[in-house]
Amino acid sequence: MTISFQLNGKPVTVTAEADTPLLWVIRDEIGLTGTKFGCGAALCGACTVHLDGKPVRSCQTPVSVAAGKKIATVESLSADNSHPLQKAWIAHDVPQCGYCQSGQLMSASALLATNKNPSDADIDSAMNGNICRCGTYNRIRAAIKSAAAEMRNKA
Numbered sequence: 098m099t100i101s102f103q104l105n106g107k108p109v110t111v112t113a114e115a116d117t118p119l120l121w122v123i124r125d126e127i128g129l130t131g132t133k134f135g136c137g138a139a140l141c142g143a144c145t146v147h148l149d150g151k152p153v154r155s156c157q158t159p160v161s162v163a164a165g166k167k168i169a170t171v172e173s174l175s176a177d178n179s180h181p182l183q184k185a186w187i188a189h190d191v192p193q194c195g196y197c198q199s200g201q202l203m204s205a206s207a208l209l210a211t212n213k214n215p216s217d218a219d220i221d222s223a224m225n226g227n228i229c230r231c232g233t234y235n236r237i238r239a240a241i242k243s244a245a246a247e248m249r250n251k252a
Contacts, residue, residue: 102163104129105173115161119153120144122160123170131171131199135228142227145200146170152207171199174206181247182206185240193231201227205241213249215241 101110104127111126123129123146132155135143139154146155147169148162174180178187182205185191192198201224208215208223215223220238229237 098161100160100164102165103167105169106167111160113160116159118156119146119158119160119163119168120155122163123155123168129170129172133196133199135197135200140226140228141197142200142204143197145203145227147173147203147207150207150210152204169203171202174202180206181244181251182209182240185244185247188243189236189240191233191236191240193229193233197227197229201229201237205237205244208241209245209248213245213252215245 098115099110099112101108103109104123109127111122113122113126120132120134123132132146133143134156135141137156139157142154144154144156145152147153148158149166174183178184182202186198186202204224204227208220212219217238220241224237
């Protein structure tokens with residue numbers, strides 16, 4: 098099956114079985130490896146991407162769902178770490194092993210796209226299901242708040 102969609106603002110067309118997980122198309126067919134495979138069961142959040150602006154687990158999202166839609170991966174934030182979330186992640190020393198970070202960043206960016214001043218409860222709700230095996234949740238929350246403040250100040 099031939100499927101066309103936008104990936105990080107650019108049109109792409111892939112040939113894949115309709116039920117192939119979007120994760121494998123992004124990583125293996127297109128070659129963007131920022132999105133990680135974690136559990137394969139949509140439980141850990143490492144594979145989170147945006148589908149028309151909403152966070153989804155790409156390991157359980159069939160590529161057929163992407164047809165005609167807009168997909169954004171962690172590579173869409175910035176190539177030079179200039180996105181407010183990336184800067185905050187660095188400033189708060191969030192990554193430890195780093196494996197979950199692409200999914201964490203994508204969930205956080207979806208939150209900040211709709212809520213420029215999230216409370217702790219808002220952050221916890223938006224980040225629920227993004228597992229950090231290293232336990233950097235407090236640094237993640239602080240980084241999201243810093244990025245939100247920077248984004249508000251730029252507006």
